[in-house]
Amino acid sequence: MLLDRTEPLIHALIFFCGWSAIFCVTAIFVFIFKEAAPIVPRLDWGTFFFSLDWNPVPGGEEPAYGALGLLVGTFSVTILGMLIAVPIGLSAAVYISEFAGPKIKESFKIIIELLAAIPSIVWGFIGLVVLSPIIQKLPGVYVGTNLLNGAIIIAFMAVPLIVSISEDALRAVPDSYREGAMALGARKWEIVYRVLFPAAKNGLLAACMLGVGRAVGETMAVLLATGNANNIPHALTDPVKTMTATIASEFGDAEFGGDHYRVLFVIGVLLFIITCAINVTSDIIVKGIRKKHG
Amino acid sequence: MGKAANSTGAGGMFTATSHDRRKARREGIAKWTFFCACLLLIVPVLAILGYIFFEAWPVLSWEYIWENPRNNSREGGIWAPLIGTFYLVLVSLVIVAPVGILAGVYLNEYAPENWLTRSINMAVTSLAGVPSIVHGLFGAAAFVFAAGLGESLLAASLTIAVMTLPVIITATREALNAVPMAFREACWNMGATRWQTIRTIVLPNSVSGMLTGVILEVARAAGETAPILLTGAIIFTPGVPDTAPDKFFPYYLGDQFMALSMHLHAVSTQIAGIDKEMQFGTAAVLILLILFINSFSAVLRSYLRARKKW
Amino acid sequence: MTTTSRTKFNYSAIAVILLIAAACLVSCGKRQTAGQTIQNKGSDTLVQVAQAWAEQYSKVKEGVSVQVAGGGSGQGVKGLIDGTVQIANSSRAIKDQEREQIRQKHGKEVIEFIVGFDGIAVYTHKENPLTTISVEELRKIYADGGSYEEWNQVSAEMEGPIIRASRNNSSGTFVFFREAVCGKGNEFKKTGMVTQSGSKEVVDFIATTEKAIGYSGMGYKTEEVNWLAVSAAKGGQGYEPTLKNVQDGTYPIARPLFLYTVGKPEGAAREYIEWIVSEEGQKIVEAEGFVSLTPGQMQEQRASLD
Numbered sequence: 090m091l092l093d094r095t096e097p098l099i100h101a102l103i104f105f106c107g108w109s110a111i112f113c114v115t116a117i118f119v120f121i122f123k124e125a126a127p128i129v130p131r132l133d134w135g136t137f138f139f140s141l142d143w144n145p146v147p148g149g150e151e152p153a154y155g156a157l158g159l160l161v162g163t164f165s166v167t168i169l170g171m172l173i174a175v176p177i178g179l180s181a182a183v184y185i186s187e188f189a190g191p192k193i194k195e196s197f198k199i200i201i202e203l204l205a206a207i208p209s210i211v212w213g214f215i216g217l218v219v220l221s222p223i224i225q226k227l228p229g230v231y232v233g234t235n236l237l238n239g240a241i242i243i244a245f246m247a248v249p250l251i252v253s254i255s256e257d258a259l260r261a262v263p264d265s266y267r268e269g270a271m272a273l274g275a276r277k278w279e280i281v282y283r284v285l286f287p288a289a290k291n292g293l294l295a296a297c298m299l300g301v302g303r304a305v306g307e308t309m310a311v312l313l314a315t316g317n318a319n320n321i322p323h324a325l326t327d328p329v330k331t332m333t334a335t336i337a338s339e340f341g342d343a344e345f346g347g348d349h350y351r352v353l354f355v356i357g358v359l360l361f362i363i364t365c366a367i368n369v370t371s372d373i374i375v376k377g378i379r380k381k382h383g
Numbered sequence: 384m385g386k387a388a389n390s391t392g393a394g395g396m397f398t399a400t401s402h403d404r405r406k407a408r409r410e411g412i413a414k415w416t417f418f419c420a421c422l423l424l425i426v427p428v429l430a431i432l433g434y435i436f437f438e439a440w441p442v443l444s445w446e447y448i449w450e451n452p453r454n455n456s457r458e459g460g461i462w463a464p465l466i467g468t469f470y471l472v473l474v475s476l477v478i479v480a481p482v483g484i485l486a487g488v489y490l491n492e493y494a495p496e497n498w499l500t501r502s503i504n505m506a507v508t509s510l511a512g513v514p515s516i517v518h519g520l521f522g523a524a525a526f527v528f529a530a531g532l533g534e535s536l537l538a539a540s541l542t543i544a545v546m547t548l549p550v551i552i553t554a555t556r557e558a559l560n561a562v563p564m565a566f567r568e569a570c571w572n573m574g575a576t577r578w579q580t581i582r583t584i585v586l587p588n589s590v591s592g593m594l595t596g597v598i599l600e601v602a603r604a605a606g607e608t609a610p611i612l613l614t615g616a617i618i619f620t621p622g623v624p625d626t627a628p629d630k631f632f633p634y635y636l637g638d639q640f641m642a643l644s645m646h647l648h649a650v651s652t653q654i655a656g657i658d659k660e661m662q663f664g665t666a667a668v669l670i671l672l673i674l675f676i677n678s679f680s681a682v683l684r685s686y687l688r689a690r691k692k693w
Numbered sequence: 694m695t696t697t698s699r700t701k702f703n704y705s706a707i708a709v710i711l712l713i714a715a716a717c718l719v720s721c722g723k724r725q726t727a728g729q730t731i732q733n734k735g736s737d738t739l740v741q742v743a744q745a746w747a748e749q750y751s752k753v754k755e756g757v758s759v760q761v762a763g764g765g766s767g768q769g770v771k772g773l774i775d776g777t778v779q780i781a782n783s784s785r786a787i788k789d790q791e792r793e794q795i796r797q798k799h800g801k802e803v804i805e806f807i808v809g810f811d812g813i814a815v816y817t818h819k820e821n822p823l824t825t826i827s828v829e830e831l832r833k834i835y836a837d838g839g840s841y842e843e844w845n846q847v848s849a850e851m852e853g854p855i856i857r858a859s860r861n862n863s864s865g866t867f868v869f870f871r872e873a874v875c876g877k878g879n880e881f882k883k884t885g886m887v888t889q890s891g892s893k894e895v896v897d898f899i900a901t902t903e904k905a906i907g908y909s910g911m912g913y914k915t916e917e918v919n920w921l922a923v924s925a926a927k928g929g930q931g932y933e934p935t936l937k938n939v940q941d942g943t944y945p946i947a948r949p950l951f952l953y954t955v956g957k958p959e960g961a962a963r964e965y966i967e968w969i970v971s972e973e974g975q976k977i978v979e980a981e982g983f984v985s986l987t988p989g990q991m992q993e994q995r996a997s998l999d
Contacts, residue, residue: 096576096578099578100493100577100578102485103485103488103489103493104489104493105485106481106482106483106485106486106488106489107485107486107488107489107490107493107494107503108486108489108503109482109483109486109548110486110503110506110507110510110548110549110552111502111503111506113506113510113545113548114506114509114510114513116521116525116545117510117513117517117518117521117545120521120524120525120529121517121520121521121524123524124520124524176420177420177423177424178424180416180417180419180420180421181417181420181421181424183417184414184417184418184420184421185421188414188417188418197421197425199681200425200429201424201425202677202681203674203677203678204424204425204428206602206606206673206674206676206677207606207670207673208605208606208607208608208644208669208673209515209606209607209608209609210606210608210644210647210648210669211606211647211666211669211670213648213651214647214651214662214666215431215435217651217652218651218662218663219431219434219435245424245427245428248424252424276406276407276409276410277410277413277414278409278410278413278414279406279410281413282413299512302512305514306512306513306514306515306516306517307514308514308515308516308608308609309515309608309609309644309648313648313651313652333514333516333609336516336519336520337516337519337609337612337613340519340520340523340613341613345528353520354520354524357516357517357520360514360516360517361513361514361517364509364512364513364514364517365509365512365513367512368508368509368511368512369505369508369509372504372505372508
């Protein structure tokens with residue numbers, strides 16, 4: 090039969106494709122590292138991590154690649170975004186998983202799934218066109234595209250992810266825990282607070298970490314919403330510039346193969362390492378839970 | 384509510400003590416707080432989406448979809464970026480769907496439980512978490528420069544394909560996982576080989592799940608901007624013919640192309656003196672497109688789930 | 694059995710997808726021979742004009758399609774170097790290093806065409822009462838070590854912080870403005886400048902930010918922003934970035950706009966550039982808010998084609 094003869098071929102193909110993910114991740118790392126590598130020994134790392142002087146095309150002598158402002162920008166947007174997203178996300182997950190009736194549960198889940206699907210450029214557009222004029226009305230705020238704007242947008246983007254992963258984590262807690270607590274006279278809120286949170290804490294942690302990963306890597310939304318000013322923010326409403334936005338906006342101008350081009354790849358490598366670490370760790374946490382609860 | 388309990392019988396065994404009432408109140412507060420968190424999430428977004436559609440309403444029409452942008456995208460419609468997005472999605476799908484589905488098959492049906500499989504799984508997770516701009520850098524370095532494709536539809540599609548690979552793999556694996564083991568065992572017992580089992584039993588029974596994955600890939604590919612910004616999308620190309628049937632085949636694989644997400648970026652940041660409605664119109668169409676694709680996937684999934692016999 | 698019928702559906706679906714893919718590839722291949730394509734890329738300042746040229750030219754000359762991309766002056770030259778672009782748009786003169794790279798890679802010289810001028814206008818919010826500013830004041834606002842941080846330092850009747858808006862720190866406009874305002878070899882203030890990746894973004898930003906000042910091509914002026922007359926020294930005669938002031942050189946912050954090709958352009962590219970430096974092409978330059986060449990300059994540019 091024809092099939093018998095083609096079977097080894099198909100098996101080979103399946104094996105080959107099975108490896109595609111490893112192949113892709115390796116290729117990504119190799120390629121971006123290869124582009125970054127020539128500058129790695131030459132780059133002044135002290136300046137890179139501790140200076141605010143980001144001046145790739147200098148008027149005078151030497152270009153300066155002080156990425157402190159970008160690092161601080163990325164982390165301030167991420168942290169503020171998570172401060173908004175985590176409470177909302179966890180609360181929403183608890184409500185959906187423990188309090189909501191089946192109909193509300195279903196419709197909320199659908200809406201949150203749709204939220205997750207809105208592309209980042211649309212979020213950026215919302216930040217730039219809708220949110221910015223609103224923020225500008227606050228007293229003492231001069232620039233509408235700023236840290237707060239970016240953080241709110243990031244929060245809205247991260248929340249659906251946090252909700253769905255935490256909801257999974259809460260659902261993974263066996264019902265016997267709930268029943269046991271209820272038999273002891275605990276109210277729902279007490280069950281959530283005393284039983285579910287401790288039991289699902291790893292999953293919830295993983296959810297928050299994935300949120301952080303998403304926030305660190307987000308590009309188009311922060312490019313449009315944060316104002317892109319290289320500095321250390323002193324107020325919630327100061328504009329900031331993130332690592333991702335720097336790559337997106339400066340890659341086009343950077344001379345191919347030049348130092349600036351390579352430093353942008355260095356930032357890319359950093360982003361790659363940070364997000365991979367976050368994702369793999371949270372994945373291990375989640376897998377650990379699955380194993381524990383069967 | 385505490386009052387009523389109080390008045391019926393003080394000191395009775397089943398009346399609420401002040402402790403109970405406090406608990407009840409706390410319960411109520413907690414429930415409302417959680418509910419408000421949901422509303423805080425959903426209401427502003429629905430309001431913003433509503434606002435976008437409200438602002439976009441004057442331009443939304445079939446002509447807006449059907450006409451090419453004119454006068455630096457200040458007039459006309461969005462046909463050229465829309466068809467560009469279509470081709471981007473199509474080409475990336477043609478590349479990624481077979482690879483992703485077969486990878487899912489491997490991971491669910493073949494892969495032994497060992498460190499290697501675990502590292503493949505880890506690679507899938509990491510790949511899903513790589514920031515889109517890093518995918519863009521990779522695409523630029525690997526496809527545009529190293530492979531010599533230049534900034535083109537093909538380079539952008541390859542980049543998008545790599546980016547969306549984990550979406551397809553994960554969805555396929557979940558779909559295959561949902562097929563009961565007994566189905567496979569029954570087939571093996573009849574003397575079928577592994578591939579025959581997969582081909583005739585496992586794949587047909589998991590088509591719905593895989594289709595969901597494919598549709599999610601389409602939605603993701605259609606919305607991404609950062610990777611294609613660096614690998615081939617452009618602000619404007621006048622080369623798109625205005626008449627059918629040519630307007631359906633505007634780009635070849637080596638061409639740079641317009642895409643809807645890129646178009647939104649361009650009209651909101653690059654083109655001077657453009658009407659607000661044109662910006663909101665582009666945003667509205669992009670949102671509608673993504674929501675439509677996603678709802679289609681959701682409906683399909685629930686329909687096929689309802690049809691399942693096990 | 695249901696499974697077999699579903700199997701058929703499964704494979705026919707795959708077949709259909711592959712067929713569509715094949716069809717589109719075939720149609721692509723066919724179109725490739727039908728017309729000529731010119732890849733044109735570079736400066737974000739020029740991208741509006743370039744698009745307008747391309748759009749108009751597709752009506753003038755059938756069968757030639759000009760693909761326009763922005764991304765910055767560096768990107769266009771980068772495209773020339775790796776051979777993906779035939780005509781690069783640039784708002785800055787090509788660097789010697791880039792010239793050398795092209796010579797090495799292609800064995801040909803870079804040819805430069807001036808296709809118009811751009812006055813870099815200094816914009817403020819429309820409610821800002823300021824009408825004239827001197828280059829020296831601009832330097833105090835923008836340059837590293839400059840003392841102006843508050844509007845009342847510029848004019849007693851104003852208050853609040855000066856929000857400095859700027860183009861991307863590697864764009865041609867940025868480099869040009871920095872040199873024109875701060876002088877050669879000097880830098881901008883290191884932090885706090887709101888940078889925008891597009892020329893239009895700068896103007897939009899100023900339109901919505903009352904305390905802002907920023908610079909962008911004069912072609913990007915809208916109703917919502919003022920532009921300032923710029924004087925060489927404080928209290929001196931200020932000149933607005935108008936067509937006349939740029940053409941006769943009285944407006945101090947103006948620059949030529951360039952197209953670059955590798956070697957003398959031939960065929961479609963040559964005809965295209967010839968058309969750009971003709972009256973018809975120059976009309977578009979003006980329509981997009983830039984400054985056209987004088988008839989004498991047009992003649993000069995056409996001469997450098999031969």
